[in-house]
Amino acid sequence: MEINLKDLIINPGLVTIKDKILLSGTIYTVRDIAHKKITEILDSNEPHKLPFALLNSAIYYCGPTPAKPGSIIGACGPTTSKRMDFFTPKLLKNGVKFLIGKGDRSRTVINSIKEKEALYFVATGGIAALLARTVKKIELIAFKNLGPEAIYKLEVKNMPLIVAIDSFGKNIFNR
Amino acid sequence: MRKIQTKIITKAAELLCNEANFKLPNDVLEHLKQNFIFESNNIAKGILSDIIENANIALNDKIPLCQDTGSANFFLEIGKEVYIEGRDSIYEAINRGTALGYTKNYLRKSIVLDPIIRKNSNDNTPANIYISITSGDKIKITFLAKGGGSDNASVLKMFNPTSSWQEIEDFIVDSIKNKGKNSCPPLIIGIGIGGSFSNVSFLSLKALLRNIGSSNKNKFYDEKEKELLNTINNLNIGPMNLGGKTTSLAVFIETKPTHIASLPVAVNFQCHSYRKRTIII
Numbered sequence: 438m439e440i441n442l443k444d445l446i447i448n449p450g451l452v453t454i455k456d457k458i459l460l461s462g463t464i465y466t467v468r469d470i471a472h473k474k475i476t477e478i479l480d481s482n483e484p485h486k487l488p489f490a491l492l493n494s495a496i497y498y499c500g501p502t503p504a505k506p507g508s509i510i511g512a513c514g515p516t517t518s519k520r521m522d523f524f525t526p527k528l529l530k531n532g533v534k535f536l537i538g539k540g541d542r543s544r545t546v547i548n549s550i551k552e553k554e555a556l557y558f559v560a561t562g563g564i565a566a567l568l569a570r571t572v573k574k575i576e577l578i579a580f581k582n583l584g585p586e587a588i589y590k591l592e593v594k595n596m597p598l599i600v601a602i603d604s605f606g607k608n609i610f611n612r
Numbered sequence: 613m614r615k616i617q618t619k620i621i622t623k624a625a626e627l628l629c630n631e632a633n634f635k636l637p638n639d640v641l642e643h644l645k646q647n648f649i650f651e652s653n654n655i656a657k658g659i660l661s662d663i664i665e666n667a668n669i670a671l672n673d674k675i676p677l678c679q680d681t682g683s684a685n686f687f688l689e690i691g692k693e694v695y696i697e698g699r700d701s702i703y704e705a706i707n708r709g710t711a712l713g714y715t716k717n718y719l720r721k722s723i724v725l726d727p728i729i730r731k732n733s734n735d736n737t738p739a740n741i742y743i744s745i746t747s748g749d750k751i752k753i754t755f756l757a758k759g760g761g762s763d764n765a766s767v768l769k770m771f772n773p774t775s776s777w778q779e780i781e782d783f784i785v786d787s788i789k790n791k792g793k794n795s796c797p798p799l800i801i802g803i804g805i806g807g808s809f810s811n812v813s814f815l816s817l818k819a820l821l822r823n824i825g826s827s828n829k830n831k832f833y834d835e836k837e838k839e840l841l842n843t844i845n846n847l848n849i850g851p852m853n854l855g856g857k858t859t860s861l862a863v864f865i866e867t868k869p870t871h872i873a874s875l876p877v878a879v880n881f882q883c884h885s886y887r888k889r890t891i892i893i
Contacts, residue, residue, distance in 0.1 A: 457658065470730070502676050502720040511718055512676040517761040517794055540794030540853060561659050561852055562761070562796035563885035564666035566675035584732045585679075585720050597662070599655065599854065612848065612855060 439595060446493045446534060449554050449604035459595035460558070464495040464537060466589045468516055471580055472524040479531055488579030488588050491528065495535035500585035502565075510572045510591070514565030515539040518557075522546050529553045541610035542602060551606030558598040559609075571596040614691075614749040616893055618698030618705040621751065624891045625709025625739075628755035629684060630717045632889040633676045636667040639824040640861070640886045647798065647858040656856025660798075663851070663884060678885040681719040682757030684710045684739035687821065691748035703741055711735035722760065742814070750892055754821055757887040762795035763880075768813055771875035780805070780877055781840065787879045788844055788860075793853040796883035799860045800824065801844070804878040807868035816880035819864040821888065833865045851884075861886075 438452075442462025445451060452458060467475070471488075478486045498518055502511030518538030525536065526549040534555050539562045542550075550557055560568060574592035581587050601609040641664065648660040670677045686706050696702055714721060714736035723737065724730040746752075767787045771780065784803060792799060804815025828834035840863045850856025861884070870876065 455655070457655075499679065500720065500722075501679050502681060503718045505674070505718040508675075511720070512670075512679040512681075514679050516680065517764070519794060539796070559852065559854070561662050563678045563883055564662045565679040566670035566673060566677060567662060567666040569673075569675050570669070584734065585722065610853060 442495055442535065445556065449534070449556050452556065452600045453603045453605070454600050454607045454609045456600040458558070458598050458600065460598050461594045461596070462495065462592075464497045464535075464591050464593055465489055465578065466499045466501065466591065467496040468498050468500050468586055469520055470583055470586050471588050472521050472528070474580065476524050476527055479527060489590065490532075492532035493534045494532065495537065496528070496533055497591070498538035501589070502585070504575070510569050510575050512565030513569050513572060514562055515560040518542060525549065529555050537598065541608075547602055547606060547608055550602050551604070554604040556600065556604055557602035559601040560596070560598050568596065613693055613695040615695050615697050616751060618696060618700040618702065620893060621696070621702065621705040621753070622700070622709040622712070624753055624893055625686065625706045625755070626713040626716070628753065628889050628891055629710055629713025629719065629757075632755050632757055632887040633681050633717065633719055634670050634674060636670070636677060637886065637888060640884070641667055643824045643861045644798070644884070647861070651856055651858050653850055653856035655854045656850045656858055659851040659854065660858060676719060677887065678759060679720060680722060680759040680761065681714065681736070682759050682887065683723060683763075684714070684736055685756040685758055685817070686739055686741045687754040687756070687818070688741065688743045689746045689752040690743060691750045692745055693749035694751055702743070706739055706741050707737045710739040711737050752890065752892050754888060754890040756820065759796070759883050759885065762799070762883040765791035765795040765881045766813075766816070766879060767791070768809070768876065768878040770809060771877055773873060773875050775875055777836070781843070783877060784840060784879055785843060785847070788849065789847065792879070792881050793849045795881045796885065797849055797853060797860065798851055798858045798884045800882040800886050801860055801863045802880035802882060803863065803865045804880070805865060805867045805876070806870040807876060808871070808874065809876055811868070812876035812878040813880070815866040815868055816878035819866040820880060820882050822862075822864045824862045828865060830867070833867065837863045837865055
């Protein structure tokens with residue numbers, strides 16, 4: 438099913454767990470250290486320092502390889518989501534709506550997703566060359582000195598994902 | 613003595629980093645294809661198909677198989693009749709090759725120089741280098757790119773020497789249920805048994821250098837590998853932990869003599885992006 442993030446902002450209930458979707462829209466790469474930095478900014482109550490507007494945003498746990506000349510991006514698959522669990526509820530509370538990564542999440546994260554009617558998608562790890570083809574545009578947003586852990590804004594077209602935790606709190610890993 | 617220049621070793625290391633990150637080895641691809649045929653779970657089948665397609669795209673478009681191009685691990689078997697010539701030490705030669713391989717081929721630089729300060733080295737060095745001396749006049753270099761996620765899931769336990777095989781098996785299976793399931797299955801599982809606390813984890817890493825489909829030379833452990841593989845593939849974890857029969861492609865056991873008081877066991881997880889390559893100089 439092809440789906441645009443804009444439609445999911447209006448109605449996250451359009452998808453439920455196990456749905457295989459092809460997602461289009463704007464997503465931000467945010468992984469370990471960037472989570473810590475965003476959390477510090479939120480804790481110090483200085484929202485003007487946030488690298489991007491969190492409201493209704495989508496974040497992708499990803500640190501891509503550098504783009505070779507003539508390419509938009511290098512390999513760009515997901516990293517393990519669980520390492521972000523500690524930070525996720527605060528990000529959701531501050532407006533983040535969509536999470537993209539790999540693997541299961543903590544009970545606290547599942548509850549936050551349900552409460553905020555957010556969505557968690559999984560991408561397949563280790564298919565980073567295939568996923569690179571779905572990125573149409575890239576822009577460096579923040580933390581350039583972190584190298585692969587910098588925040589990039591990506592425009593994706595038909596990125597293959599599976600709905601893993603839906604806005605009703607149902608969890609694909611609960612088997 | 614046969615003279616080998618360090619610059620040849622540097623060139624070999626560079627080539628290995630390059631080739632391994634873009635080409636999935638044949639044994640891995642073959643087993644992924646076999647599992648695709650036998651897998652009955654639809655989501656699992658779709659993921660296996662994507663992994664196989666990804667291997668083609670990586671090779672044809674020259675995009676790394678995975679964005680985590682790993683820590684660079686080198687296993688050198690140096691023949692005792694080799695004389696290494698050049699200004700660099702063997703470690704410098706390998707690190708120089710690693711830096712060239714990761715920089716020139718646009719691979720990710722995933723190494724920080726200090727575990728607490730966490731400043732990136734910007735060229736993926738230092739590599740992890742393991743050297744052993746063998747007979748002959750050649751150098752065999754095997755490279756393994758190891759992703760952080762699967763390495764993080766690896767575990768080590770010091771058992772009592774009186775522990776049963778069942779207890780060890782339970783520990784291995786539980787480690788997959790707890791953390792291994794999130795480290796990009798289908799997994800290749802390296803198990804080290806014996807030795808000491810310090811070297812059992814190396815045994816589990818060395819176990820990962822075998823080819824998928826190869827038998828353990830020890831009949832007892834060969835049977836245990838097959839039993840474990842069967843048990844693991846019946847856990848319904850499946851590719852990416854989304855269900856199915858394809859949880860592991862191979863279980864490899866390496867053992868070593870140990871102390872009368874000890875029974876160390878280490879479980880080393882390798883994701884399906886099993887990037888290894890060997891060169892003989």
